[in-house]
Amino acid sequence: MKLFVCQGCRQIVFFENTFCGCCSRRLGFASEAIDMLALDAGGDDPAAPASGPATGDWLPVVAESHAPRFFCSNAEYDVCNWLLPEGGEDAFCVACRYNHVIPDLTKDGNLERWRQLEQAKHRLFYSLLRLNLPMKTRAEDPTGGLVFNFPDDPPDGDQSQKIMTGHDEGVITIALREADDAEREKMRVEMGEHYRTLLGHFRHEVGHYYWNILVRNAGNTEACRAVFGDDSLDYGTALQTHYQNGPPAGWTEDYVSAYATTHPWEDFAETWAHYLHIVDTLETAVAYGVAVDPVIVQDDSLTRHFDFDPYGSAAFDQIIQAWLPLTLAVNSLNRSMGQPDLYPFVITPTIASKLHFIHKLVHNLPLS
Known part of the structure; x- marks a missing residue:
């Protein structure tokens, strides 16, 4: 994730900010520019306070065009700080227009749960746009387009009817209970996961x-099978076997997580998720000017200055070689605070080759 700056006062601001903490100007994320805009109130009263609601038109402090900008309709609930694309007719921003089912906001706590879901989803869309x-x-x-559902469990408490997080032909369902920190941590422990976010x-x-x-759909099935295995294996049977027997012995050499061992589809999805973890975290390190240079190490094998664009880099080696020293450093920082490792995973050569496949896919590079 990039760092942003208030164009009005040059104060550092962050992706989820709605106001500048220094000059109090309204902030809005412009998805077409991948940038945060500082805004002054527009309309009939240019002197209207910048801290007003996210309704009406707003004028960018610095912009090539002086056309007014408008917020996504979900800004009304303080769950979105994105601006509508210029000239667009949709009432929702690039991220919110994919919503289909949102939580029942008449229930206590659901607005905050939705807010947490949207913060995570907007970070996802930042990466997809980058x-x-x-x-x-x-x-x-209509049959494969992307859509998001955030349903709650049925009120009768029937465990067999609990909402399952998953994907089905473009429909992504995230169970609302996942936005409850205590519930999510309970599930993480029960399932033996290193992390669950x-x-x-x-x-x-x-x-x-x-x-x-x-x-x-792109005709890359055989190339993918050569890396991740035969996805034609029965998924239901594979899932049942995994939950009955757990991952196979020695799985850490070939899979980034235990769940990745379930089926080639899950291996692909887990590896995809880790690729996004890696490039986005590296971009944050670049934005902060982070450098790793442990003085105790006699050679420069762990010395890295993060000064490249991980999202735009066509060189996978540059990405993966930067990741090891960064994770060693941040894991050590976490341990100093009594926290678990930020990245408790090991990237073996086999796992790196799978990540490289994802890298080639997203950058439209030859897969062979």
């Missing part, structure tokens, strides 16, 4: 969508 990936809406592709769910499930788009 990578310039195709993402057709359901209107553009909303952003991780979004990145994983969209990986299934892009398997459809970039592998199946």
Whole structure:
């Protein structure tokens, strides 16, 4: 994730900010520019306070065009700070227009749960936009377009009717209970996972969508099978075997997570999610000017200055060689605070080759 700056006062601002903490100007994310815009109130009263609601028109402090900008309709609920594309007729921003089912906002706590879901989903869309990936809406592709559902479990408490997070031909469902931190941590422990985050769910499930788009529909099935295995294996049987027996012995050499061992589809989606973890975290390191140079190491094998664009880099080696020293450093920082490792995974040569396949897919590079 990039760092942003308030164009009015040059104060640093962040992706989720709605106001500048220094000059109090309204902030809005412009998806077409991948940038945060500082805004002054427009309309009939230019002197109207900048801290007003996200309704009406707003004028960018710095812009080539002086046309007014408008916020996504979901800004009304304080769950979105994105601006509508200039000249567009949709009431929702590039990220929110893919919503189909949102939580019941009459229930206590659901607005905050939705807010957490949207923060994670908007970070996902930041990455998809940075990578310039195709993402057709359901209107553009009625049978395979991307759509998001955030349903709650039935009120009767029937465990067999609980909502399952997953993907089905472009429809991504994230169970609302995943936005409850205590509930999500309970599930993480019960399932023996290293981490369980909303952003991780979004990145994983969209990986299934892009398997459809970039592998199946693009004629890359055989190339993908050569790396991830035969996806024609019965998925239901594979899932049942995984939950009964767990991952196979020695799985850490070939799979980025235990769940990735379930089926080639899950291996692809888990690897896809980790690729997005890696490039986005590296971009954050670049934005902060991070450098790793451990003085105790006699050679420069762990010395890295992060000064490249991970999203735009065509050189996968540059990405993966930067990732190891960065994770060693941040894991050590976490341990110093008594926190678990930020990235408790090991990238073996086999896993790196799978990540490289994802890299070639997203950059439209030859797969052979």
